[in-house]
Amino acid sequence: EVQLVESGGGLVQPGRSLKLSCLASGFTFSNYGMNWIRQAPGKGLEWVASISSSSSYIYYADTVKGRFTISRDNAKNTLYLQMTSLRSEDTALYYCARRATPPGYYFDYWGQGVMVTVSS
Amino acid sequence: DIQMTQSPASLSASLEEIVTITCQASQDIGNWLAWYQQKPGKSPQLLIYDATSLADGVPSRFSGSRSGTQYSLKISRLQVEDIGSYYCQQAHSNPRTFGGGTKLELK
Numbered sequence: 195e196v197q198l199v200e201s202g203g204g205l206v207q208p209g210r211s212l213k214l215s216c217l218a219s220g221f222t223f224s225n226y227g228m229n230w231i232r233q234a235p236g237k238g239l240e241w242v243a244s245i246s247s248s249s250s251y252i253y254y255a256d257t258v259k260g261r262f263t264i265s266r267d268n269a270k271n272t273l274y275l276q277m278t279s280l281r282s283e284d285t286a287l288y289y290c291a292r293r294a295t296p297p298g299y300y301f302d303y304w305g306q307g308v309m310v311t312v313s314s
Numbered sequence: 315d316i317q318m319t320q321s322p323a324s325l326s327a328s329l330e331e332i333v334t335i336t337c338q339a340s341q342d343i344g345n346w347l348a349w350y351q352q353k354p355g356k357s358p359q360l361l362i363y364d365a366t367s368l369a370d371g372v373p374s375r376f377s378g379s380r381s382g383t384q385y386s387l388k389i390s391r392l393q394v395e396d397i398g399s400y401y402c403q404q405a406h407s408n409p410r411t412f413g414g415g416t417k418l419e420l421k
Contacts (some may be wrong), residue, residue, distance in 0.1 A: 241409055301350075301403075
């Protein structure tokens with residue numbers, strides 16, 4: 195059974211940093227592209243960042259480019275999101291999501307999400 | 315960026331009713347479109363991909379269609395377990411963008 199378990203969220207002051215983790219199990223992690231997608235309270239879904247299976251291709255939403263860094267450790271089956279210079283508008287539930295088998299870029303498995311609250 | 319305009323934003327329907335949600339892409343995305351269902355308090359789940367293909371385990375009362383740059387999700391006979399929010403997503407190019415969502419409630 196595919197499982198994605200996020201951790202590392204919490205309350206953080208504006209301008210500070212936070213690192214999220216997503217532990218994957220039930221599939222060969224190193225074969226799949228991975229993503230972070232967020233959802234502000236009561237709002238819709240916003241794709242944040244993606245990383246290919248071997249970390250060769252990395253993309254970011256303009257809203258986080260230069261502040262967030264996506265990475266992965268295939269030996270540890272773990273995806274990361276390093277968030278710096280956090281803003282109030284980064285407050286959201288952050289989901290880790292697996293890219294479905296190509297060619298389409300869809301998200302076939304999602305974690306339960308981890309809450310990040312940016313507030314003084 | 316490709317904009318996905320989803321409508322309606324909210325919808326109230328009765329059990330067994332036919333429900334249709336639409337998504338308009340701001341440019342040609344071919345069949346590179348998915349639909350997701352998000353039940354209250356849960357993570358989104360993939361319903362349909364490639365505009366018309368049903369994901370594993372999704373009931374056959376769900377279907378997707380395309381007309382040009384307009385995409386539709388249809389629920390043929392609404393069930394209580396279908397209540398929640400629905401989102402379209404374009405898979406044509408980065409950034410991967412979602413529609414604003416449709417909140418489906420029971421009448």
